Amino acid sequence: MKRERLFVMPSPFRDEFRIHGFRFGSGRKSLAVVGAMRGDELQQQFVCSRLVHTLQDLEERGELMPGHEILIIPSANPFAMNIGKRFWAMDNTDINRMFPGYALGETTQRIAAALFEHIQGYEFGVQLASYYLAGDFIPHVRMMHTGYEDVELAKGFGLPYTLVRTPLPIDTTTLNYNWQIWETQAFSVYAGHTGVIDVATADDSLSAILRFMAMHGLIRYRSHPGYYSQVVKEEDLVNVKACRAGIMYCMCKPDDIVRRHQHLASILDPYDGSVRWEVRAPVDGTIFFMQTRPLVLENSMLFRLIES
Amino acid sequence: MIKTVISTELPVDEHLLIRKNSISAGSGKKRVCVVTGTHGDELEGQYICYRIGSILQENLDCLDGTVEIYPALNPLGIDSITRGIPSFDLDMNRIFPGDPMGSMAENTAYNIIEDLKGADLVLDIHSSNIFLYEVPQVRINQLTAEKLVPLARYLNLDFLWVHEAATVLEATLAYSLNALNTPTLVVEMGVGMRITKSYGDQLVGGILNLLRHLGVWKGDVPEPPADHRTILSTGGTVEFINASASGVFIPLIRQSNQVEAGQSIGRIVDPLRGAVLQEVAVDQPGFVFTIRAYPVVYEGSLLARVYREDNA
Numbered sequence: 001m002k003r004e005r006l007f008v009m010p011s012p013f014r015d016e017f018r019i020h021g022f023r024f025g026s027g028r029k030s031l032a033v034v035g036a037m038r039g040d041e042l043q044q045q046f047v048c049s050r051l052v053h054t055l056q057d058l059e060e061r062g063e064l065m066p067g068h069e070i071l072i073i074p075s076a077n078p079f080a081m082n083i084g085k086r087f088w089a090m091d092n093t094d095i096n097r098m099f100p101g102y103a104l105g106e107t108t109q110r111i112a113a114a115l116f117e118h119i120q121g122y123e124f125g126v127q128l129a130s131y132y133l134a135g136d137f138i139p140h141v142r143m144m145h146t147g148y149e150d151v152e153l154a155k156g157f158g159l160p161y162t163l164v165r166t167p168l169p170i171d172t173t174t175l176n177y178n179w180q181i182w183e184t185q186a187f188s189v190y191a192g193h194t195g196v197i198d199v200a201t202a203d204d205s206l207s208a209i210l211r212f213m214a215m216h217g218l219i220r221y222r223s224h225p226g227y228y229s230q231v232v233k234e235e236d237l238v239n240v241k242a243c244r245a246g247i248m249y250c251m252c253k254p255d256d257i258v259r260r261h262q263h264l265a266s267i268l269d270p271y272d273g274s275v276r277w278e279v280r281a282p283v284d285g286t287i288f289f290m291q292t293r294p295l296v297l298e299n300s301m302l303f304r305l306i307e308s
Numbered sequence: 309m310i311k312t313v314i315s316t317e318l319p320v321d322e323h324l325l326i327r328k329n330s331i332s333a334g335s336g337k338k339r340v341c342v343v344t345g346t347h348g349d350e351l352e353g354q355y356i357c358y359r360i361g362s363i364l365q366e367n368l369d370c371l372d373g374t375v376e377i378y379p380a381l382n383p384l385g386i387d388s389i390t391r392g393i394p395s396f397d398l399d400m401n402r403i404f405p406g407d408p409m410g411s412m413a414e415n416t417a418y419n420i421i422e423d424l425k426g427a428d429l430v431l432d433i434h435s436s437n438i439f440l441y442e443v444p445q446v447r448i449n450q451l452t453a454e455k456l457v458p459l460a461r462y463l464n465l466d467f468l469w470v471h472e473a474a475t476v477l478e479a480t481l482a483y484s485l486n487a488l489n490t491p492t493l494v495v496e497m498g499v500g501m502r503i504t505k506s507y508g509d510q511l512v513g514g515i516l517n518l519l520r521h522l523g524v525w526k527g528d529v530p531e532p533p534a535d536h537r538t539i540l541s542t543g544g545t546v547e548f549i550n551a552s553a554s555g556v557f558i559p560l561i562r563q564s565n566q567v568e569a570g571q572s573i574g575r576i577v578d579p580l581r582g583a584v585l586q587e588v589a590v591d592q593p594g595f596v597f598t599i600r601a602y603p604v605v606y607e608g609s610l611l612a613r614v615y616r617e618d619n620a
Contacts, residue, residue, distance in 0.1 A: 009607050010554045012578075090606060091439060092391065097476075104550060107608035132397035133411060169478040170402045239409055245317035270320045293395075297324070298317035299412040 001056055006073065007114040009107075019076050019111070021118060022052045024059060027067035030218055032119040032184075033126045033209065034073045034175065037095045038087060039080025040195045044128035047191050047205045048074035054210065055219070063220040070218060071122070076115050096129075097170070099178040116178065124153075124216070125184040126209060127175050130194040133301055135291040138254045139204050141229070142188040144171065148180045151231055154187055156215040157208040158226015160255075161288070161306070165234040192254075232306055237288060240303040244277040246270055248296045256287045257308075264303060267296060284308040313378070313423045314416055324384060326420070329357075331364045334372030338524050341424055342515070343378040344433040346401050346481060348385020348392070352435035352498040355508035360515055363527075370527030375519070376427075381420060381481075389501070391437065402476065404484040421484055428522060429459065430492040431515065432482050438500035439602040440610060441562075444507045444514075447494045449473055452486045457540065460493050462521045463514035464532045467597045467615065469541045499601045539595060544617040547594065551576055551605040553585035558603070565596045573612055576605060592616055 007019040035041070035048030052072050058064055075081065079089050087094050093108045101113025119125060131137065140161040143149045154162040171177050179186035189208060192201035207223055214221040242248075246267040252258060258281040265279040285305035296302065314326040328341075342360055344353025357379040364371055380386050384394050393400050396413045406417025424430055436442045445467035446460040453470045460468050477483055485492040495511060498504040513532065519525035551557070555576040567573060569592050576586040588611055590596075598613035605611070 011606065012554045012556060012604055086397075090604070090609075091437075094397075105548075105608060106550065106610055107606040110608040134395075169475050170398065172475045241409075241411075245319045247319065295319035297319065297412045299415045301411045 001052075001059055006118050007111065009111075011079075014079065017079055019073060019078075019115065022055075022072045022074070024055050024070040024072070025064050025066070025068050027069055029122045030068040030070060030216070031124045031126065031213065032071045032073070032122040033128070034076060034115070034119060035128050036075045036081060037077055037127075037175070038130060038194075039077055039082075039084065039089075040086045041128065041130050042081070042195060042197050043191045043193045043202055043205075044130065045074050045081070046197045047128055047189075047202050047209075048072060050202065050206050051209060054206065058219055058221065065217055065219060068218045070213075071119065073115070073119070076111065096175055097173045099173055099175050100182070112175075116175075116182075119179070120182055120184070122184050124212075125175075125179040125186040126212075127179075127186070127188045128191055128205070129176070129188040131190065131289075133289075133291060134194070134293055135289055136254050137190045137192055137289050138286070139192050139201055139208070140190050140288075141208070142176070142190060143186070144174075144177045144180055146177065146180045148183065148185075150185055153185055154231075155229040156212045157187070157189065157229065158211045158224075159189070159204070159208050159229055160227045162229045162231045163234055164231060230306075232288075236307070238283050238285060238305040238307050239301055240264065240279060240282060240305065242267060242277070242279070242296045242298055242300045242302050245296060245298045245300075246276045247294060248291075248302070250290070252287055252290070254287050254290050258285060258287060258305070260284050270295075279303075281305065314419050316412060316416065324416075326378070326381060326383065326416070328423075329361055329377045330374060331361065331368075331371065331377070332374040333368040336371075336373030336524060338373040338428040338522055339376065339426070340373070340519060340522065340524055341376045341378065341427045341430045342433065343381060343424065343430060343481070345378070345380035345386050346382055346432070347399075347434065347437070347500075348382050348388065348390045349438055349500040350391075350435040351386070351501060351503055352508060353433035354379055355503045355505065356433055356511055356515070359508065359512045363512070363516070367527050370525055372526060373522075373524035375524065391500075401481055402479045404479055404481045405488075417481075420481070421488070424481075424485060425488045425490050427490050429518070430482075430485055430490055431495060432492055433495045433497075433511075435498040435500055435502075436496055436598075436601075439600065441499045441599050441601040442496045443467055443597045444495070444497040444510050445469055445597060447471060447496055449477065449483060449486070452491075453542070456486075456491060456493060459491060459518065459521075461538060462518040463493070463495070463511065464517060464536065465495070465497070465511065465514055465538060466536075467539050467541070467595070469546065469597075469615075471541075471546075539615060541615055544615055547590075547614045547616060548610060549573075549588060549590070549612040549614065551586065551588075551607055551609040551611055554606045555579075555585045556603045557588075557600045557605045557609075557611060559599055561596060562599065566593070567596055567614065568593050574600070588612070590614055
């Protein structure tokens with residue numbers, strides 16, 4: 001393993017801003033993995049750090065397969081993480097909305113450009129991502145529908161679901177989208193949580209990446225074969241929204257199988273505790289996403305279900 | 309008449325209210341909308357809303373049609389000095405035309421579009437952000453330039469920037485409304501978190517001029533200064549000047565300056581070492597229509613935009 005400084009930028013008042021990469025093996029550029037691009041992607045960085053640790057161990061035991069280069073970048077935004085912010089600390093811009101980047105552009109465009117230069121040209125790209133709404137997911141892998149994606153490959157992670165999203169204009173500046181456009185098979189692995197570290201789901205994500213690497217001959221690794229991943233189009237998810245605002249008292253969790261009309265949560269009046277709204281499942285299905293804030297606004301997204 | 313466009317319940321004893329002042333008089337059927345406050349840190353539009361509202365209400369006999377004023381599309385953001393919608397990751401001006409089945413923010417965006425579409429003209433007023441000072445200008449996507457540039461000229465602002473199309477900008481309020489055949493002009497001026505009264509007065513005069521052109525206003529319109537001219541960007545190129553060093557930017561000019569080749573527009577300094585890290589100069593003569601307002605910069609921070617005529 002080689003630890004490399006991929007990008008360095010001086011700061012007016014803080015230490016240097018640095019992005020480090022961990023390079024394993026040599027030969028064909030087979031896999032690049034990017035961890036936290038946002039300061040609250042703790043779970044994502046944790047998974048990445050565990051991946052570096054595991055690959056070091058495999059390397060010592062001679063179980064990295066020859067002819068493959070693997071690059072792991074646990075964090076592209078340590079400045080935000082160190083002060084508890086989600087986005088770039090100076091101007092609140094999101095590095096993951098700046099791809100493919102611009103080396104002569106704004107600061108986060110430059111960071112994205114430098115990062116993209118290092119992770120371009122790999123056969124596979126994995127981003128450990130978070131979602132723009134606060135909440136918990138069933139661990140899954142996500143792909144953009146660009147016409148270049150190969151959904152069958154995503155099944156190699158052995159996660160319960162593979163979600164395919166049709167990109168909106170705002171998605172065209174994300175890493176996942178641009179990776180695909182530049183001919184890398186790109187996958188976003190959603191490690192369940194953001195802002196916290198949950199060892200069990202982190203282990204699931206780590207195992208999924210190792211399983212994928214073993215399947216494609218990058219490492220020698222025996223693991224549980226995983227799930228037969230079900231492919232879901234994002235537009236087919238059934239959204240359950242809040243008809244009233246208040247305190248959300250939840251009676252279920254991600255991965256629960258629910259029946260139509262089943263009571264999923266209650267929205268309580270924050271003054272007298274009375275029930276303002278009983279949230280019920282509109283269809284039979286599985287809870288794929290659940291928002292986790294205790295207070296909910298009217299019209300906010302509470303659950304996303306995979307219909308049975 | 310004050311109307312509530314959107315009312316969304318918040319958890320504890322409050323509603324998110326997006327309101328408009330709908331001012332009508334005469335028999336004219338045209339409707340012009342003035343919207344602002346999409347970004348909670350941009351306040352220049354508040355002065356415009358106040359002035360246009362007061363002028364129209366005090367001179368209803370000069371109004372022939374309807375003018376609707378929306379001071380705050382993102383009231384929670386304005387109230388909390390938050391650029392976006394609090395607790396929502398995405399820029400509100402990147403989620404249009406919204407989604408009636410989406411989250412609260414996407415649903416709000418959808419309902420804003422529903423309320424605005426069909427207007428004869430929408431003016432979407434922005435004030436950059438806290439980092440940059442902008443001269444009063446109109447920004448127009450090149451896809452709609454032929455239709456909108458003639459209208460924008462009536463605003464008598466300093467600069468009309470016809471910029472290239474970009475996929476990510478297809479999710480703005482202006483793009484979405486223009487795609488629905490509702491002509492929408494984007495005004496940028498001043499700086500975030502401040503009100504620049506002189507710019508505001510210039511734009512108020514321009515709005516009255518535009519309303520007069522549309523037949524909605526029959527009252528007086530302040531004339532721009534005799535030497536005023538509006539620069540149209542299609543005759544030249546826009547150069548972006550970004551920081552090459554991280555430090556503190558000291559501007560040596562104000563925006564709206566004609567600069568000469570080689571002229572220094574500012575320097576980036578290191579307060580710890582008492583050193584100059586970068587002298588920032590322009591290569592060729594031009595018109596500075598954007599200048600850095602917030603002093604702390606990183607490599608890449610935008611320092612200025614300069615318009616240069618091709619024959620300069």
